Amino acid sequence: MIARSESERQKTINEFLDWLDAHRENLPVNAATWTFQYIEQQAVPEHELVSLGKYNARKAASISFYKPYSKICKF
Amino acid sequence: MDYFLLYSNCVLVKGAHRATLCDLQKGAVYFIPKPLADLFLEDQAVDLVQLREKTEGDMVLFLMEIIDSLVENQLGFYTNQQEWKRFPALNKEWLFPAHISHCILDTATGRLDYFTESFVEQLSKLCCNFVQLRFFGIPPIEHLENILRLITGSQIKSVEILMPWNTAYESGCTYGKWINDYKKISSLVCWGAPSTCVVKEGARAMGYLLYTSEQINAATHCGIIDQGMFSTNITTYTESLNFNSCLNRKISIDIQGDVKNCPSMKESYGNIGDTTLVEAIGKPGFKKYWNITKDQVSICKDCEFRHVCTDCRAYLEDPGDVYSKPLKCGYDPYICEWAEWSTHPLKQKGINFYGLEKPAF
Ligand code: SF4
Ligand code: SF4
Numbered sequence: 393m394i395a396r397s398e399s400e401r402q403k404t405i406n407e408f409l410d411w412l413d414a415h416r417e418n419l420p421v422n423a424a425t426w427t428f429q430y431i432e433q434q435a436v437p438e439h440e441l442v443s444l445g446k447y448n449a450r451k452a453a454s455i456s457f458y459k460p461y462s463k464i465c466k467f
Numbered sequence: 468m469d470y471f472l473l474y475s476n477c478v479l480v481k482g483a484h485r486a487t488l489c490d491l492q493k494g495a496v497y498f499i500p501k502p503l504a505d506l507f508l509e510d511q512a513v514d515l516v517q518l519r520e521k522t523e524g525d526m527v528l529f530l531m532e533i534i535d536s537l538v539e540n541q542l543g544f545y546t547n548q549q550e551w552k553r554f555p556a557l558n559k560e561w562l563f564p565a566h567i568s569h570c571i572l573d574t575a576t577g578r579l580d581y582f583t584e585s586f587v588e589q590l591s592k593l594c595c596n597f598v599q600l601r602f603f604g605i606p607p608i609e610h611l612e613n614i615l616r617l618i619t620g621s622q623i624k625s626v627e628i629l630m631p632w633n634t635a636y637e638s639g640c641t642y643g644k645w646i647n648d649y650k651k652i653s654s655l656v657c658w659g660a661p662s663t664c665v666v667k668e669g670a671r672a673m674g675y676l677l678y679t680s681e682q683i684n685a686a687t688h689c690g691i692i693d694q695g696m697f698s699t700n701i702t703t704y705t706e707s708l709n710f711n712s713c714l715n716r717k718i719s720i721d722i723q724g725d726v727k728n729c730p731s732m733k734e735s736y737g738n739i740g741d742t743t744l745v746e747a748i749g750k751p752g753f754k755k756y757w758n759i760t761k762d763q764v765s766i767c768k769d770c771e772f773r774h775v776c777t778d779c780r781a782y783l784e785d786p787g788d789v790y791s792k793p794l795k796c797g798y799d800p801y802i803c804e805w806a807e808w809s810t811h812p813l814k815q816k817g818i819n820f821y822g823l824e825k826p827a828f
Contacts, residue, residue, distance in 0.1 A: 443620070448622075454625050455625060456625050456653040457597040459777050461598075461627055463692065464689040465679060465681065465688070466696060467679070
């Protein structure tokens with residue numbers, strides 16, 4: 393995936409800031425203090441997506457268990 | 468600003484001699500001295516006026532410095548009494564959308580012949596999405612790949628694999644290929660390797676290839692309690708408050724095919740050859756360990772790590788007491804020191820009882 397040029401990034405950020413200004417009255421009072429990050433979505437080819445869970449969600453990466461399954465090996 | 472308030476994702480756990488502040492979002496654990504822990508109101512806030520009144524001399528400065536460092540580390544913030552109540556505490560309920568959350572499958576031969584489509588269907592019925600395969604013998608390539616293909620096409624979210632290291636697989640780049648091809652592998656641990664190292668670093672706890680020189684050739688190696696295995700997150704914390712942090716919603720099949728709470732336990736609830744997982748879970752006694760919390764276990768209930776440390780009920784310091792501390796823990800919360808458990812005089816009874824005297828550990 394080719395990263396966007398700085399001017400393109402700035403354009404997207406400005407668009408978002410304009411949107412915030414235009415919708416100020418519908419946003420929480422602390423909206424003026426929000427910070428946000430610009431993250432570019434990584435394009436993952438269809439065949440590399442993982443199918444997960446009961447509803448076969450298609451995700452770029454799977455999810456690990458939240459705790460050790462067992463405690464047989466220490467790293 | 469006369470109050471210090473913890474963020475709701477940061478929780479105080481008081482031990483006999485000191486306390487921990489666990490940042491359940493960042494996965495970090497901080498220690499705080501007992502005098503400061505005792506000043507917390509509802510385990511959430513410190514009244515700074517009271518702190519100055521109740522504490523003497525240099526101690527005030529010392530505790531205030533600690534609080535400043537907690538603010539710096541983003542564990543909490545300064546506020547006042549009115550504002551405090553506007554910040555609700557963390558919801559302590561543990562809700563998990565599955566009858567069984569995880570499953571351990573052991574094999575001595577390297578084969579898990581019951582791992583077929585219908586077995587995956589059984590796991591799916593229980594909404595069991597996390598599986599650990601523990602091979603104590605070398606799995607044939609085709610056999611393990613069949614299992615991994617079944618997992619890929621199933622609702623299972625991730626699998627951890629433990630298997631013996633083998634020169635032929637190493638030179639054929641088999642391990643690396645599995646990690647690349649099967650995206651549901653969270654980690655592949657090869658035991659008995661020439662050295663202990665991280666061969667391939669994964670991302671977000673998925674896709675790790677690890678070698679260990681340890682000989683992990685039987686279920687008796689399980690039950691290790693070590694700081695490196697602590698699990699600092701909201702799910703483990705809330706589960707630990709309400710349920711057993713190892714055995715709750717766990718199902719296992721040992722090397723004989725017996726369905727158990729964990730492969731190291733004696734009680735069997737039927738053999739996978741003639742019992743379904745649903746039948747095994749429905750049998751009386753299957754869930755008896757699920758409700759033993761760390762707050763009920765002797766010594767652990769006084770330990771500041773008790774809600775990040777996942778329990779062990781299979782190997783106990785006093786095998787006759789179901790509420791006894793895990794045998795393989797060398798931590799003493801009364802003096803805050805770790806020691807080697809296997810040589811500790813108090814552990815010898817348990818070690819003999821479980822037959823762990825020889826190289827198994
Ligand atoms: S109860 Fe002990 S032996 Fe069983 S899985 Fe948990 S840690 Fe391992
Ligand atoms: S004393 Fe109990 S809670 Fe503390 S580290 Fe050991 S096993 Fe875990």
